[in-house]
Amino acid sequence: MSQQTPMGAPACGVSHLTKVFGSGEQPVVAVNDVSVAIAPGSFTAVMGPSGSGKSTLMHCMAGLDRPTSGDVYVGADNIARLPEKAVTNVRRDKIGFVFQSFNLLPTLTAEQNIVLPLDLAGRKVDKALFGQVIDSLGLGDRLTHRPSQLSGGQQQRVAVARALVTRPEVIFADEPTGALDRRTGTALLEYLRQCSREQGQTIIMVTHDPLAAAYADRGLMLLDGRIVADLPHPTAEQVLSYLGQAAA
Numbered sequence: 001m002s003q004q005t006p007m008g009a010p011a012c013g014v015s016h017l018t019k020v021f022g023s024g025e026q027p028v029v030a031v032n033d034v035s036v037a038i039a040p041g042s043f044t045a046v047m048g049p050s051g052s053g054k055s056t057l058m059h060c061m062a063g064l065d066r067p068t069s070g071d072v073y074v075g076a077d078n079i080a081r082l083p084e085k086a087v088t089n090v091r092r093d094k095i096g097f098v099f100q101s102f103n104l105l106p107t108l109t110a111e112q113n114i115v116l117p118l119d120l121a122g123r124k125v126d127k128a129l130f131g132q133v134i135d136s137l138g139l140g141d142r143l144t145h146r147p148s149q150l151s152g153g154q155q156q157r158v159a160v161a162r163a164l165v166t167r168p169e170v171i172f173a174d175e176p177t178g179a180l181d182r183r184t185g186t187a188l189l190e191y192l193r194q195c196s197r198e199q200g201q202t203i204i205m206v207t208h209d210p211l212a213a214a215y216a217d218r219g220l221m222l223l224d225g226r227i228v229a230d231l232p233h234p235t236a237e238q239v240l241s242y243l244g245q246a247a248a
């Protein structure tokens with residue numbers, strides 16, 4: 001894998017990952033022989049035009065989808081070679097997800113939804129961390145509301161809080177600011193950056209937003225299932241320019 005950190009093993013990564021959908025006449029090669037290593041405590045933005053393979057790459061990295069070929073590492077585990085139950089355990093113990101669909105349980109309050117993963121794992125709520133997450137997402141006055149009483153952006157923030165309170169080693173976020181207004185989106189991006197810098201959590205974020213990508217310390221640009229650029233500390237201007245070239 002490329003980009004091994006001098007400090008030691010990557011937090012996660014893929015080696016010669018290929019994912020093909022369908023077979024016969026018209027298979028779609030969504031991810032084409034991608035190798036990349038993600039350093040612990042780094043914040044990576046994955047960008048590229050629609051259909052370039054961003055979500056597929058992320059789903060394979062997070063153990064939500066099986067690659068057609070290649071290896072997928074989370075810490076020392078090659079989850080591409082593990083049985084499903086073991087992959088589920090790796091996901092539960094090490095990975096947090098922030099997706100566009102919130103999957104909140106309608107009968108539970110915001111607070112109950114947020115702590116649900118901890119309850120299910122029989123883990124105690126870290127009150128200080130809970131308070132920090134709630135404050136940074138501005139959810140303090142919404143904790144007793146049920147999802148139907150919350151706006152789309154508030155539901156998104158509850159889903160983000162749920163992903164963060166378990167303090168996962170690796171957080172995968174798919175357009176985490178998509179449903180948020182600029183101010184709340186900025187607060188979330190700042191918090192994610194703080195999670196990586198101060199807590200050593202590893203963040204991998206798919207985004208279409210060059211301003212969001214500028215919060216990351218690495219930008220991976222995808223085109224036709226391949227990584228075509230690997231930018232350290234991407235600026236919004238750099239990202240826009242790459243996206244413009246990809247669209248040309």
Ligand SMILES: Nc1ncnc2c1ncn2[C@@H]1O[C@H](COP(=O)(O)OP(=O)(O)OP(=O)(O)O)[C@@H](O)[C@H]1O
Nearest residue numbers: 021022028030048049050051052053054055056057
């Ligand atoms: N389950 C599936 N079955 C068949 N083809 C799929 C499937 N999932 C994705 N694809 C195809 O794989 C390619 C990559 O899709 P993917 O969703 O990873 O792209 P993306 O970069 O995340 O796009 P977007 O920015 O629009 O979300 C596309 O051509 C898509 O149509």
